[in-house]
Amino acid sequence: MISNLLKSLAVLGPSLGILMLLSACLAPASQASSPAVLTVAAAADLQFAFQEIGDLFEQETDQEVTFVFGSSGQLAQQIEDGAPFDLFASANISFVTSLAQKKLVLPESVQLYARGRIVLAVNRLSGIEATTLPDLLSPQIKHIAITNPAHAPYGAAAKEALIAAGVWEAIQPRIVYGENVRQTLQYIQNGDAEAGIISLSVADVPEITWTLIDQALHAPLDQALAVVTSSSQQDLALEFASFVNGPLGRPIMQKHGFIFPDEIVTAPVP
Amino acid sequence: MYSPFVLSLWVATWASLTALAVGTLIAWLLVKVAFRGKWIVEGLVMAPLVLPPTLLGYYLLSFLGQRGIGPWIEEVFGFRIVFSPSGAVIAAAVAALPLIVQTVQVSLAAIPPEIEEAGRLDGCAPWVMFRRIYLPLIWRGLLAGGVLGFLRALGDFGATLMVAGNIPGRTQTMTMAIYDAVQANDISRASQLAIVLTSIGFGLLFFVIRLRQNSEPG
Numbered sequence: 001m002i003s004n005l006l007k008s009l010a011v012l013g014p015s016l017g018i019l020m021l022l023s024a025c026l027a028p029a030s031q032a033s034s035p036a037v038l039t040v041a042a043a044a045d046l047q048f049a050f051q052e053i054g055d056l057f058e059q060e061t062d063q064e065v066t067f068v069f070g071s072s073g074q075l076a077q078q079i080e081d082g083a084p085f086d087l088f089a090s091a092n093i094s095f096v097t098s099l100a101q102k103k104l105v106l107p108e109s110v111q112l113y114a115r116g117r118i119v120l121a122v123n124r125l126s127g128i129e130a131t132t133l134p135d136l137l138s139p140q141i142k143h144i145a146i147t148n149p150a151h152a153p154y155g156a157a158a159k160e161a162l163i164a165a166g167v168w169e170a171i172q173p174r175i176v177y178g179e180n181v182r183q184t185l186q187y188i189q190n191g192d193a194e195a196g197i198i199s200l201s202v203a204d205v206p207e208i209t210w211t212l213i214d215q216a217l218h219a220p221l222d223q224a225l226a227v228v229t230s231s232s233q234q235d236l237a238l239e240f241a242s243f244v245n246g247p248l249g250r251p252i253m254q255k256h257g258f259i260f261p262d263e264i265v266t267a268p269v270p
Numbered sequence: 271m272y273s274p275f276v277l278s279l280w281v282a283t284w285a286s287l288t289a290l291a292v293g294t295l296i297a298w299l300l301v302k303v304a305f306r307g308k309w310i311v312e313g314l315v316m317a318p319l320v321l322p323p324t325l326l327g328y329y330l331l332s333f334l335g336q337r338g339i340g341p342w343i344e345e346v347f348g349f350r351i352v353f354s355p356s357g358a359v360i361a362a363a364v365a366a367l368p369l370i371v372q373t374v375q376v377s378l379a380a381i382p383p384e385i386e387e388a389g390r391l392d393g394c395a396p397w398v399m400f401r402r403i404y405l406p407l408i409w410r411g412l413l414a415g416g417v418l419g420f421l422r423a424l425g426d427f428g429a430t431l432m433v434a435g436n437i438p439g440r441t442q443t444m445t446m447a448i449y450d451a452v453q454a455n456d457i458s459r460a461s462q463l464a465i466v467l468t469s470i471g472f473g474l475l476f477f478v479i480r481l482r483q484n485s486e487p488g
Contacts, residue, residue, distance in 0.1 A: 037271060039437060047454070064271070066438050081335045083353040083435055183453045190455070205455075 037064045038236050039084060041075040043091035043223065044147075044180035045116060045154055045199035049256035050089070053249050057240060060248065065240065071180040073151025079104055079228060086231040087240055091116065091181075091199075092153035093224035105226035109238060113245045114258035116221035117200040118157050119210040121185070126194040131211045133165035136195060141174065145187040145196030148177040153221060155181075158197035161217035200257035222261060271439035274447035275466065278424055281355060281443055285362035285423035286370070290416045292363075293370035300371070301378040319368040327432025330361055334433065351433075358434035358441050362426045366419035373418060377411025378404075414478045421474055424467070 042050050047069050054065040068075070068085065076095040079088060080102070088105055090096045093112065100107040122130050128140055136144055146162075147155030155177070162168040176193055178184030181202060187193040189207040199221075203210045225244070227237040243249050250260065272280070296315055300308060318326055332338050335352045344350055351357045381404065389403045427445040434441035436450065444463050451460035 037439065039440075066271075066440075068435070068437050070436075078353065078435055081331060081337075081352055082340060082350055084350065084437070084440075180453075186453050186455050 037066050038086050038233060038240060039066050039068065040087045040089060040237075040240065041068045041070070041079070041083070041085040041228075042089040043072045043075070043153070044069045044182040045091050045201045046089055046223075047182050047202060048204070049201055049253050049258065050244075052252050052256075053244055056248055056252070057243050060243075061239070063236065063239075069180065069182060071147065071152035071155075073153075074180070077151075082230070084230070085228045086233050087225060087237040088228055089113070089223070089225040089244070090153070091221065091223050092156075093222050095153075096224040096226050100226060103229055105228050106234070107226075109227040109234075109241070110224055111226075111241065111245065112222055112224050112261040113241070114223045114253055115261060116154070116223060116258060117215065118154060118161065118197050118213045118218065118221070119200050119203050120195065120213055121188050121198050121203055121208045121210045122195045123188050123191045123193075124207055124209055126191055128194050130195050133162060133167055133213065133217075136162075136167055136171050141194045143176050143187070143193035144171055144174050145176050145178055145184045145193035145198075147181045147184045147198075148179060152180055154197075154199045155184075157218040157221055160219060161197070161213050164217040203257070223258075273439075274442050274444045274463065277355065277358075277440075277442065278444040281358045281362055281430075282420050282424040284359045286366055286416050286420035288359070289363040289366040289370050289419050289423070290412065293367050293415065293419070294374050294412065296367075297371045297374035297378055301375055315371050316368045318365050323365065323426065323428030324432060326364060327361060327429035330357075330364065330429065330433045334360065353433075353435040353437065353441060355434070355441055358430045358443065361429040361433040362423035365426045365429055366422040369422050370415040370419040373415035374408065374411050377408040377415075381407050410481055410484070414481050417474050417478050417481075421471060424470065 040050070040054075047067075050067055050069075054067060057063065057065055068083075070078075072090040072092060072095045075083075075085075075088060076090065076099055079085060079099060088096065088099070093110075096105060096110055099105040100110055120130060120133065120136075122128055126141075128138065130136060130138065130141070146158040149155040149159040159168065162171065176187060178187055178196075181199050184196055185198050185202050185205070185208075188196045188198065189205060191207075197213065198210075200210075200212065225241055227234050227241070231237055244253070253260075296311075300312060300315075331352060334340055334343070334357065340350065340352060349356075351360065385403060385407075386399075389399050394402065424443075425445060426443075427449070430441075430443060431446060436442050436446045438450075442450070444467055448460050448463045448467070451457070451463065
């Protein structure tokens, strides 16, 4: 009986080995496409601003840039798992500093590049008027979209603000989570959620109206970026970072509702 | 940079070919070799069919990634599997494996024992047995299994997303491009991709169904 099991393992083991190795080795594209393109992992709130900055960067430097947008927490986790990103632009600073402590991003490259704001957004066609957080208590609003606070800074800020406004408990059953702020926006754009909380930087779309939420209701959304340690194009990544934070990038960031930290400070990394 | 369409076809092709090679071996083992504990092997092979794709992705990521054999593979072979197209191929191949094993198993089990017996009595070498007896009887099963596996690999989302990420031009396959397009409210792009995937899906599915009908006796 044991020998039979061994016999079967003798086939199954190597087969699985073949499966893994064959598929891995026969992957020319895995090597071919890696250099040349700069891959920037960016928080979803940067979607509109970074696409514009990326186009300008490509014009100025003739260097191709690819963006991977997601929630900051998910992107940080992917960096821990070995994702081949060159630069990480987070929606807060804590994901960046915790990666810096693990030396997964270069500690000396950490810098703040923007401060974000959250807004209360309402679908234009829903016929609902909501300009303050307590307005969300209205039973007309069936679904309220925020980004998942567990791994998205803009979701965490939204939840903080709702708690501070004293409405979190009451509206919680009607909350739906977007995976990142872009998805949250899409829920509201589509009207699947009549209202929600998103970043100011993505709020400028025709389908919604929005009102700024008081900054005092949540911790500041200080966005930081850093060069990924495993990147083979660290200089280029730094160049893009300076571009975002420089005279060409900043006006675009400003146009999309970001404000700048008074001075760019290198984050203290223990 | 590769378009989602090219990447999808590339990933699904390699995934289904690999899974077809391995799956045929496993199907052979399950049908032709008597051993105890066969149900365990069968269960392991069928697991990707019923386990949630994200769970599959999680296991693969843990196994192949930085917490698993990832650093070792980088040391020995000099490349990283996770978040690369090869990672997508592995995830899709594992997802496609059960469908292929099942299909090939059915074909193998349908081989009349007399024919095998005759071949053996005539002293056929294993290679000749394979070419002259097995292959003519099971090629339809292999083809059907391969095509079903290809479709499953083409459609994989959860496992591939976790193992290979969603990097445009590198690991963003069509299913992920649809997901991205919907998130970005780019409905026309989402519909274009949907039409392409739907056409490939139905086209090949009808092909497999016809193939099976033709293989039925009479």
